[in-house]
Ligand SMILES: [Ca+2]
Ligand SMILES: [Ca+2]
């Protein structure tokens with residue numbers, strides 16, 4: 001008899017719970033706009049502090065030669081020592097000086113192990129790519145025959161270890177990306193099909209649509225060192241993979257050269273780098289101490305003209321390749337260098353966009369910082385000899401938003417399919433969001449998994465051709 005009101009109360013309670021649940025559920029849905037057919041907006045991404053928006057990193061490895069008891073020894077002085085990847089490909093060759101070698105290479109972050117190898121004694125040790133100091137124990141010492149090996153150019157590097165056995169100014173060749181390098185290969189394109197891709201959003205200081213296709217640049221570098229581990233010369237190959245800019249268009253591209261010492265970049269004295277050969281439109285940037293303008297107007301150098309907005313792809317979309325050769329001033333004693341790009345408005349070259357954490361060039365318009373979505377520092381000092389850690393992070397980073405979002409992202413790959421115009425990279429590359437929000441620890445190869453309906457293929461045969 002009395003069970004009826006209780007039952008009604010129970011029904012109402014269940015109904016109430018249901019409504020509360022529904023309200024909560026709907027609110028939750030609103031907060032997180034990621035569902036089956038919707039995508040996060042780039043500006044909503046939450047990335048951890050310190051994230052650099054890159055899948056490349058410098059590995060700085062100090063190697064000390066010791067005997068079996070760990071006592072430092074100089075027995076390998078003057079001999080080459082190699083840093084190899086796990087496939088045995090040579091990443092760097094250095095001459096041992098005072099029982100030590102400091103390897104420094106920029107690599108894909110996916111590499112976790114490397115090898116140190118003496119091509120003279122055959123001794124090899126495996127090291128973690130995260131190491132900064134290791135001992136290389138080698139008791140084999142000089143094979144008695146080492147000093148008797150033929151050395152045709154007299155640079156103290158025997159012919160069999162000399163990449164330039166007839167040139168006493170040159171000893172070793174290196175390249176970046178280094179993934180395809182085989183020591184015995186002497187082809188110019190020895191880094192194989194791997195490129196560093198830099199993908200630009202050009203609306204800075206405003207956040208754009210994040211299709212990141214306003215400029216897609218694929219590049220590689222090669223350089224030569226002498227028998228004292230000093231840089232002699234190098235070459236750069238840039239490919240204009242895609243052009244989609246219209247706000248800042250037309251624009252130009254420049255490269256700024258720095259000396260690198262472990263985690264630091266150092267401004268070089270004026271004239272440390274010179275152009276050796278290039279296309280007629282490439283020239284030294286007079287406004288910088290060590291800058292090269294690759295081109296001043298992207299549309300003037302592309303023949304036929306192409307872009308992502310209405311321009312046809314296929315035959316007319318073949319990436320334009322720009323090769324540049326440069327030399328380091330004799331006696332400048334640079335062991336390591338880095339090249340950082342900048343794009344600039346052709347009509348106003350002081351308006352520039354650079355990769356996340358890169359300081360502005362000496363002639364960038366500093367009043368542009370902290371406008372719209374930009375949250376960069378407001379000042380910087382350019383002075384030969386000035387040293388700074390690179391990339392700059394967190395509050396020190398230039399070309400970032402308040403939430404540490406970038407205008408440029410880079411990665412190493414052998415191909416890249418370009419997001420269709422106005423399609424966010426979050427849609428074009430479904431693995432991107434997790435990569436970004438995990439600070440680059442998950443989905444490390446997001447660029448290998450495009451949505452084929454939301455990306456454009458750059459003709460592969462042409463892309464691989466140099
Ligand atoms: Ca030699
Ligand atoms: Ca030589």
Ligand SMILES: [Ca+2]
Pocket residue numbers: 201202208209210211212213214
């Ligand atoms: Ca865009």
